Amino acid sequence: MQHATPAGSRSKRSFAEDAYRRLKAEILDNQLPPGFRALEAELAETLGMSRTPVREALLRLQSEGLVRVEPRRGMVVLAISPAEMAEIYDVLTALETMAAETLARVQPDAERMKPLWQAVDDMDDALAADDLDRWADADDHFHRSLVEACGNARLAQTALTFRDQIRRTRHLTLRLRARPIRSNESHRNLLRLIEAGDAEAAFAAHRAQRQRAGQELIDILRRFRLENM
Structure with missing residues (x-):
């Protein structure tokens, strides 16, 4: 300090x-x-x-x-146990999928979507440079931009509080997981569904992606006992 x-x-x-x-x-x-x-x-x-x-x-x-x-x-x-992480991801998944569905229903214009597309471009650039820390920052920006763009300020504030709780754990596990190529592809697919106004598909796609990411993180915590670090 x-x-x-x-x-x-x-x-x-x-x-x-x-x-x-x-x-x-x-x-x-x-x-x-x-x-x-x-x-x-x-x-x-x-x-x-x-x-x-x-x-x-x-x-x-x-x-x-x-x-x-x-x-x-x-x-x-405080550490975050696998059980606590599972609870956090359950809540975060519900909030973010609601945000994705809400955003798709209004079929946002290019200006509203710009921060989201920029975040995915930054994620691609970071992976190309093999810079996982920069990738994590861009990924965090994507998820923040998603909940902020939906227009529900209370939802966004609650989601951001939960994202803060998992941010440090994600950084601990960053180099213990596979290269997040699939995550970048999932994010791009979600944005296409939102722009197409397909709210149900956006909800389902983002729910599947968040559940997969959460389970991957929980499995790493259990395998390496990182909650005690």
Whole structure:
């Protein structure tokens, strides 16, 4: 973690938001891996702020299922078990397939679809360069763009919260799975169905793809016991 010296004019809310964003980013990128422990005072010193905004940030991260706050012991970064991952993917699959179906029903114009096509192009480019980290970022952008494009803000916000919970696990398993060529093809097929206005086919295709991806991730967690890393 990088040290920082806060400006005296910043508000407590600003400090809490800064602590939340920085800690969350480091958890999602596995800089703070599952099982990592730290006292509030240690985190406050590292972040360059008092303990109060750090405590607020930790409680917020706890509500999102990323850490557990322990009295007088600070916090511990939580692991995600295969069972928990299965539950998360069930919810995420339901939300994303609803988003795909909703988007197909309105037959979105090219401007609305542009971020989705760009994300798939970026995924192809990343695979061609054998850059799996860039591929994962582009894939994440695709799924974020899908739920945001459907027009249901509450659905999008809920889906993004669940995607945050699996992002770090996906990065841990990224090099333990087959090259995601099939995933790129599935994403392109989904976009064609959406543009054609075939809502039922878009729903079914995306449901099958998300279930397959979820099961693959769960199988890797079980095989390598990565939930304890």
